[in-house]
Amino acid sequence: MIIAVDGPAASGKGTLARRLAAHYGLAYLDTGSLYRAVALAVLRAGGDPADEAAAVAAAHALDMADTEDPALRGSDVGRAASVVAAMPAVREAILDRQRRFAHTPPGAVLDGRDIATVVCPDAEVKLFVTASDEVRAMRRCKELEAAGEAVGYDAVLRDLVERDARDRNRTHAPLRQADDAYLLDTSNLDIEAAFRAAVGIVDSYRETGGVRP
Numbered sequence: 001m002i003i004a005v006d007g008p009a010a011s012g013k014g015t016l017a018r019r020l021a022a023h024y025g026l027a028y029l030d031t032g033s034l035y036r037a038v039a040l041a042v043l044r045a046g047g048d049p050a051d052e053a054a055a056v057a058a059a060h061a062l063d064m065a066d067t068e069d070p071a072l073r074g075s076d077v078g079r080a081a082s083v084v085a086a087m088p089a090v091r092e093a094i095l096d097r098q099r100r101f102a103h104t105p106p107g108a109v110l111d112g113r114d115i116a117t118v119v120c121p122d123a124e125v126k127l128f129v130t131a132s133d134e135v136r137a138m139r140r141c142k143e144l145e146a147a148g149e150a151v152g153y154d155a156v157l158r159d160l161v162e163r164d165a166r167d168r169n170r171t172h173a174p175l176r177q178a179d180d181a182y183l184l185d186t187s188n189l190d191i192e193a194a195f196r197a198a199v200g201i202v203d204s205y206r207e208t209g210g211v212r213p
């Protein structure tokens with residue numbers, strides 16, 4: 001089984017996808033960490049994330065071990081990731097790797113922006129996870145604070161809104177809800193409630209053999 005989890009920044013898709021993977025015994029891939037790792041490699045080499053040749057070279061050289069670096073979670077890296085992610089050649093360089101991961105038995109949960117639309121349009125279950133801008137900014141603020149990066153709420157909100165706009169408006173593989181994806185708004189759900197709601201959606205899919213919303 002493949003479960004696709006897409007949504008805007010800090011909507012809680014990673015938290016949900018990781019728990020769904022553990023619950024159903026599936027592998028888990030945070031595809032955002034691939035774009036973040038490409039961006040971090042360019043930044044560390046002293047390059048500009050807008051330099052397409054540098055970003056594409058970093059994407060081809062990407063090692064899965066690079067996706068474990070705690071430095072990936074910084075807000076500067078998130079911003080740079082959305083710049084390199086708008087480049088079709090960067091996306092192309094890491095597409096097959098994501099598809100192979102998803103199709104390795106017994107299947108996987110992948111979270112990102114284009115999983116249901118581009119990477120795995122054949123996924124059995126598609127979730128589009130969202131939350132209000134304010135709720136997402138508050139969650140990301142707390143997360144950055146806990147990681148030792150104190151960024152004010154206003155700056156985090158501005159950053160998320162700007163990054164989402166870049167992700168939604170790019171021409172190649174933009175962030176959007178697939179026509180056959182379930183919308184899960186977690187604005188008023190804590191982590192446990194969001195997980196229970198998602199399990200309800202996946203189980204009802206399995207019981208009905210794939211009735212779409």
Ligand SMILES: Nc1ncnc2c1ncn2[C@@H]1O[C@H](COP(=O)(O)OP(=O)(O)O)[C@@H](O)[C@H]1O
Nearest residue numbers: 009010011012013014015139143189190191194
């Ligand atoms: N439903 C929720 N309620 C409250 N906090 C949440 C919820 N889901 C996730 N979080 C927290 O919000 C932050 C961002 O979640 P994450 O799963 O990393 O989002 P995304 O993968 O969409 O960027 C994390 O610190 C996480 O613990």
Ligand SMILES: Nc1ccn([C@@H]2O[C@H](COP(=O)(O)OP(=O)(O)O)[C@@H](O)[C@H]2O)c(=O)n1
Nearest residue numbers: 009010031032033035081082085112113114
């Ligand atoms: N499947 C994906 C995943 C991430 N991305 C890009 O990578 C950036 C970082 O993704 P992420 O999932 O780590 O970001 P957060 O939601 O954790 O803030 C996004 O802003 C997108 O530009 C993408 O284009 N496609």
